Amino acid sequence: MQKLKLKAFSKILGQTALIALITFVMSEITLRIYNKINPSFVFYDSSYNRFRGKPNAPDYDFKLNSQGFKDVEFTVEKPAGTYRILGIGDSFAYGVVPYQYNYLTLLEENLNQSGQKTEVINMGIPGMGPRDYLSILVNEGLKLNPDKVMVFFYIGNDFLDNSLTANLRTEEKSYVIALIKSLIKIQSNYKGKVLNPTSVKYNDNQPTFNNQKYLQDTVNKSNMFVRNPADSIFKSFVEDAVQDLLKIKQICDSQKLPLTVVIIPDEVQVNSQLQQQVKQVFDPKNENLLDFELPNRMLTEQLQQANIDYLDLLPYFKASSQQTRLYKPNDTHWNIAGNRLAAELITQHLTSKNNQP
Template sequence: MLKLKQVKSFFLQTLIITTITLILSEITFRIYHKINPTFLFTDRSYNRWRGKPNSQDFNFTLNSKGFKDVEFTAEKPEGVYRIIGIGDSFSFGIVPYPYNYLTLLEEKLNQNNQQIELINMGIPGMGPKDYLSLLVNEGLEVQPDMVLLSFYIGNDFMDNQFKAKERQWDKSYVISFVRSLIKLQTQYEGLVFNPSNSLIYIDNAPTHNDEFYLNDTKNKSNMFVKNPADDIFEGYVKDAVSDILKIKEICDYRNIKLVVVIIPDEVQVNQKLQSKIVKMFDSDDPDKLDFRLPNRMLKETFQENNIEYIDLMDEFISASRQTRLYKPNDTHWNIAGNQLAAEVLFRNILEKYPNQLK
């Protein structure tokens, strides 16, 4: 009887200590995240994956706002044509700053002594609703002449829904912290964002393990299914576009040129990866997947609403036959992919907006 009481007392004390520890941990994590936002915790803002101000990204120092760019003034210098690049981790880039497509594009636009400033406002982990929030909260105050919005086919359609579900289930910062650590330990082989200055970028080093990357790509590829049994993806498209339409309204009202860059997913341009994914669907119909479907849906809506866009898909399909454009087991461009994007965007921008860039 005494032993039973001791056991009960032990478990009761353990329960009390555990509960107090969890409560204190929850409070501590929330205070820490408020002061120093980090991707380890889920929140409602677009700052979860934002770079730490003045921190190192390879051999480059992020600016005082945590953007992967040099310092800039809120007031636009006289005679300068200012472009802001808004996007997610593609805009922030996993390559070092000099190889980022927005950095390269700015250099190309200024090669004839032009006065064009391209501010990279890319923040990893953002989606369409975040693009709208970033424009309103931080973009408009720098008086841009053009907004170059990078829309990634791979996840920007679904980001709004995924983040809403994530916020719904991860109300506890402790649970969010544990889940983030598990993901880092089980899904990644290489580096996550904001490596220390001592680390060197390796262009051919894989980020995720093979199994995770293939399964993740397969799951995303449901958007390419022709004649699906439901219209869930169509709803995702409408939701994502609704935020871009709001951005368009704001830009039109402020006399700002809006150009959307449509960034293809690797499976849309890499034939070898495409073949693996088609086999994973295990279908009798070899044409079950239409890898151009999301682009067509997006462009049709853009055309209906007079939203200007540059679709990179055809150029990336052509170039990928000879050159790898994405980092191994990663959704992001490698150095060659960033270089190609900069070249294609430069040609299109120069051709379509020559008067604005004089």
């Protein structure tokens, strides 16, 4: 009798396990199909909030909006007759300059002068990388019903950000587990940071770091410019970053949203004096060791293959840097002149024959 009961229990247990497995697999398939059609924040990490601005916090003489973005307040519902552009990027999009000089602020002003009522929403958060760009698009961008998405890719660290901050991200392979966790956590809350308090006055000519530290930081990230490196680790960084851009493209295509990637050069790529200093550290006897345009070629080749519209600012900034300083001293970010030039170039690109709103 005891053996019969044990056998019956084992049979029930096996059937229950089988049903649970089938349910799990079917749920996994259903959630993946649903997310393909209608992307949801549930399956995308929100760790980008770690560097987000504090809602309504001061930023020089400006005040961040209630979402912690360096922009004026905007409504989720798009105003009638408005062409809405999402600007997604890192500290370059957030900017070290005051709000009125930020290139996305100037871009919106430029586009509105063309007659089409345009709203450029600055969703820049310092410290973000390509995977974060994907996450913030799904978590917060799509619900704003944009007409266009722009991703601003900074050569200086966006290839490296995914690997450097991987331990801060939680990426579930299982959509079911991700859903369960999201139901428990709902979504990451954030208190935000005050990055530029009113007590700080912006000075366009004030160096942020001393010469030695800035040069060392530049040297540390210049391995990406080495021609024919012995290992291919940087190539893997490029592929990793491009995969996130491809996912963004897929989502934009599914929502019928045009996408443009703007490639932001690092200062060492446009500053010949800084280039010579970096070359001296790497190998003073080998002038051809570093190719400061190599990462851009690698990236644009991938973007072309994926049919992603892009604007590479490098040649324009390289030419203009001969006469005008475009970066804040020892800072890596654009100064007021750099932001102005970027806004002009992006405006030209968007209002060209193939990119008109």
